[in-house]
Amino acid sequence: MVRLLSFFLLFYITLSASEFDKNCFDCHSKDFKFHIIINKYTLKYSSEQKIKEAMVDYLKSPSIEKSILPLEYIQKFGLKEKSPLDDKTLREMIDIYYEKFNLQSKIY
Amino acid sequence: MYRGERKSIFYVLGLYLSSTLLLITTIFVSYYYYERDQFEHSEKDLLKKQTFLLTQQLSKLNENSSDRYKYPRFDEFESAIYDIDKNLIFSTSKDISITNSKDSFFTKASNSYLISPLTPYYFGAAFIVVEKKSKNLDILDNLIFIAIVTIIITLITSVFLVNLVLRPIRENIKLLDSFIKDTTHELNTPITAILTNIETINSSSCDEKALRKLQRIKIASQSISNIYEDLVYILLNHKTSTQNIDLDLSKILIQRIEYFTNMAQAKNIDFVLDAKDEIHFKADKKKMQRLIDNLLSNAIKYSNKDTTIKILLSENSLSIEDEGKGMSEQEVEKIFTRYLRFDKSQGGFGIGYSIIKSIVDEYNIKIDITSKQKQGTKVTLSW
Structure with missing residues (x-):
């Protein structure tokens, strides 16, 4: 039983990770300083809940006001397109992203 | 001591002591709160400086890109950082908690705490809490000692004061007493003489008019005699x-x-x-x-x-x-x-x-x- 459960858990994680690679790293390639985004979000929104809410909100309907990037960057690269992911997947991806990159877990 | 005098002493003493005690209490309580405020102020000042130090360190740390961040630690104080929802991010002490505190500065179990808001939120920290061992405000014992000494001095001076206030009244009563004493003494012989002589007058040898006059003299003398007896009683009350x-x-x-x-x-x-x-x-x-x-x-x-x-x-x-x-x-x-x-x-x-x-x-x-x-x-x- 434990084996079965462990197997399913491992399968789920692998599946999610690959989903994250597909949905996020496709564009944000690995050499891209992905952690900078969470740095900016942390500086602006502080708590996990507020950071995640802000990310979901921005990815679902991006706007200059909601963006955490400096204006020059937006002017140069333009606004990000609206995410094609459904709400549930989007939240799952953000959870994985937060888990991987959040600053608070890096403090010792 | 006369009955009225004792009453006056109690009234004056009561009034003087209660007003003085009220004044002393007001001064001492005000002084204590003033000192406590000053003490809090200096403690707060120190904690503010420490908070500033920590903020600087956090800011520096946040500028670096790293997989691990070593939280800044200081020998002089402990600290903790909380996110905007007051969830703990990191703490160097188990005692720190901000869940129940309403004030930015407070003391708990011989420690002083200062909660300061922080922007931008380095590492998500919206609040910094700094904890340090507080110094003792040990003026209360001294204050109580001084208050007791002051009260004793007040008591002694109040007794002197009451005596001073009552002296003229006492002198007046003494004067009145000695006057009555002297008068009484002088009255004794003539009254006795009058009464004895009236008794010895043969009533049959007097006409009716003279008898009536004698009767009046007798009544008047009896009244004086009565007063005399009263005065003697009062004056010699404690001696007879x-x-x-x-x-x-x-x-x-x-x-x-x-x-x-x-x-x-x-x-x-x-x-x-x-x-x-x-x-x-x-x-x-x-x-x-x-x-x-x-x-x-x-x-x-x-x-x-x-x-x-x-x-x-x-x-x-x-x-x-x-x-x-x-x-x-x-x-x-x-x-x-x-x-x-x-x-x-x-x-x-x-x-x-x-x-x-x-x-x-x-x-x-x-x-x-x-x-x-x-x-x-x-x-x-x-x-």
Whole structure:
């Protein structure tokens, strides 16, 4: 039983990770300083809940006001397109992203 | 010490002490709070500086890109950072918590804390809490000691003050007493001479007019003699030796009524006596005479003309009821005050009831005065 459960858990994680690679790293390639985004979000929104809410909100309907990037960057690269992911997947991806990159877990 | 004097001392002492104590308390409490504020202020200042140090370190740390960040630690103080929802991010001490605190500065278990908001949120920290060991504000013991010393000094000075305030009153009373003493002494010989000589005059050798005049002289002399006896009693009260013997009250009462008959007849007052025989009471004869004399002379003095004075003597009580002008309730309350006279048109020094009171108190006799204005007064002694 434990084996079965462990197997399913491992399968789920692998599946999610690959989903994250597909949905996020496709564009944000690995050499891209992905952690900078969470740095900016942390500086602006502080708590996990507020950071995640802000990310979901921005990815679902991006706007200059909601963006955490400096204006020059937006002017140069333009606004990000609206995410094609459904709400549930989007939240799952953000959870994985937060888990991987959040600053608070890096403090010792 | 006089009764009134003791009362005055208590009033003045009470007033002086309570106002001084109130002043001392106000000053000390204000001083204590002032010192506490100052202390808090300096503690807060120090904590602010420490918060600033920590903020600088966090800012520097946040600028670096790294997989791991070492939280800045200081020897002088402990610290913690919380996110905007007040969730703990990192803490160097277990004691720090901001969940229940409303104030930015507070002390708990000999530690001082300062909660400061932080922007931007380095590592998500919206609040920085700094904890340091607080110094002790040990002025309370000293303050209590100084307060006790001040109160003792106040007590001593208040006694001096009261004495100072009462000195003129005391001197006045002393003067009055010595005046009465001297007057009394000078009165004794002439009164005795007058009374003895009147007794020796042969009434049959006088015509009716002269006899009436003699009678008046006798009454007047008796009044003076009465006052003299009262004054002697008051002045020598504590010096005379008391001889308590078994007295026949009925006999004494009849004697005293006879003595006052002339005085009563002058105002056409009748005595109605209802006395049981052989009523015995153990007391000093002179004192009982003074008691009865004062009650009778008061009754005569304040009775209207052509009235009766009812005297009732039973096993356990003696009541004397006149048909005079009576007294108000307030006057009855104040009746035992020395030198107090309600009706200045009547003679006397106002010491009658004072004497009555001292004697009834001495022999545990209960005195009850009921009086109605314009109807009369009834004094009942019960034992």
